[in-house]
Amino acid sequence: MSTSTAPEYPAVRLYIAGEWRDADDGRTAPVVNPATEETIGAVPLATTADLDDALEAAADGFRTWRRTPVAQRTAILRKAADLITERAPKIGRVMTLEQGKPLKEGTGEAARTADTLRWHIEDARRAYGRTIPSPPGTILSVRREPIGPVAAFVPWNFPVGGPNRKISSALAAGCSTVIKASEETPATAAALVACYADAGLPPGVLNLVFGEPADVSDRLIASPVTRLVAFTGSVPVGKLLAAKAGEVMKPSLMELGGHAPVIVCADADPVKAARRAAQAKFFNAGQVCTSPSRFLVHESRYEEFTAEFVKATERVVVGDGFAPDTTMGPLSNERRLAAAERLTADAVRRGATVRTGGLRPERAGYFFAPTVLTDVPDDALIMSEEPFAPLAPIVPFADLDDALALANSLPYGLAAYGFTESAATAEKLSAELEAGILSINHCGGSVHEAPSGGVKDSGYGREGGPEALDAYLVTKRVSHQLG
Incomplete structure (x- = not known):
């Protein structure tokens, strides 16, 4: 259409x-x-x-x-x-x-x-x-x-x-x-x-x-x-x-703004977590202040999560918003498109691997392919700068305390997400993640019946x-x- x-x-x-x-x-x-x-x-x-x-x-x-x-x-x-x-x-x-x-x-x-x-x-x-x-x-x-x-x-x-x-x-x-x-x-x-x-x-x-x-x-x-x-x-x-x-x-x-971390714990279901996180990541082409944007995955779940996340990403249909099969439209302006290209190029230059996407399609419009990056070093700009674009850096961690320290290391504190099947781990995430909005085992957006806002x-x-x-x-x- x-x-x-x-x-x-x-x-x-x-x-x-x-x-x-x-x-x-x-x-x-x-x-x-x-x-x-x-x-x-x-x-x-x-x-x-x-x-x-x-x-x-x-x-x-x-x-x-x-x-x-x-x-x-x-x-x-x-x-x-x-x-x-x-x-x-x-x-x-x-x-x-x-x-x-x-x-x-x-x-x-x-x-x-x-x-x-x-x-x-x-x-x-x-x-x-x-x-x-x-x-x-x-x-x-x-x-x-x-x-x-x-x-x-x-x-x-x-x-x-x-x-x-x-x-x-x-x-x-x-x-x-x-x-x-x-x-x-x-x-x-x-x-x-x-x-x-x-x-x-x-x-x-x-x-x-x-x-x-x-x-x-x-x-x-x-x-x-x-x-x-x-x-x-x-x-x-x-x-x-x-x-x-x-x-x-x-x-x-x-x-x-924020730069919302997603912590996928060792006891999480990696397939369920990947599907739910990918759906949220590419909603509104990632142009959401609460969009999940740093994916920290326990090393025992990393490969399975990443594989499923890539599959989910490749199912996203990019196109004009009036086309009935489109599930992700263009970025809203040329500034966001330039930022997506810049952050992707910087990550690759520093050693990251593009698992899917990473390019602007050859067509009119401010489109950018949904992108998954792995092997992303800590000093890549995308790890500290809010992408506000369909970019998903995925990095492994060995210790939950280290993941929490990385999640809290930025000056932002709007939204955060965690995936775990343990009530004790969920409580640890609730207590220690520095964010005004925390979602566990889902990546839901704002709701009118509950408060939204940030810290830091x-x-x-x-x-x-x-x-x-x-x-x-x-x-x-x-x-x-x-x-």
Whole structure:
């Protein structure tokens, strides 16, 4: 199936103060289909005036939204969730067109997004305060109140799920939002925002902008309107934005990159582990911050695990996301393709063996073959640099303590994975792996009912679960003396 079956690319606009509009000066940037390298549309780049309008709208929207009774707020958000569910197939098609992932993955992402919103809706009704026992004549209470307008920044790898984790948490908590979505996947973000707008969200409560990243972040973070900075993305950019927020004494929520180790223990089933790990590795072409990316396998299981992992890798069907048999699409941009080529070449130069893949197919698009590397030395860049690509380095270990030391040796601590049939070993992995997310005997992704987030350089704060609203709420102590 060719990309001729793809939908027509929609016009993209900013959404400010309840209105869809072009950039003030008409500037745009091209949007490229990563499966063909063809320009398919344009994204407006917000000016300073546009950003100031969005901030003013967010300030006005917050005054309205925070005073809206929670039952009324959640009714609007439930309608938005229903619209996301209804439009998930259409949103998925736009996502595949501009981001490249297989259509099934894109549609599934949109559908899960609606469930994430529904979870946060219910949590909004349980954002309880409390009354503290006090002396007669005094009422001592604790209130949980929305922090204020939020400046949110999200990348391109999950074009609807990423923005919605910020939007749904903020709106459920009673905050307004200015969100800067990726200029590479703008139509998907706009389709998500349209669901909220069409659900009856008051003007200014949600605002969508695109633009030069540094200019947008400088303006939004420095503004006195903004009360929280929420970011998902790379460690270097996260540190930069966190520093900007710190300069103006604003809290931030940082969900940053990782380099997730997978430890396959001596008592694990190597075939089961290989199949599950390979499936997770090549999901979204490896462009997932929690993607398993360093495979540490006990020497007694190494050959069997590697052989099965290679088999599973060679079953991956690489192609246009609209082709019905495709199980892995292209990388989303030329930068990721260049990084995949660079990391593979570096590993080979240092002595690694390419067991399968390792090359860019001779076709248009940002495709890279799913790649398995063995004999990878510790000093290969891929052992310390997050690949964010379909690359899998596999190395053996003899002692579990050594494997744990290697797994924890990097400054990252987002996700980690372990495979073992021993309860004692599972507990050891749980206690000693330095990560905010640990999965044992599977490589499952984030779920809306449980918290996700990192430690060390992988960030701070949590998204998902009852903890999801914490960053968006402030705790106020009220002491009321009667008489």
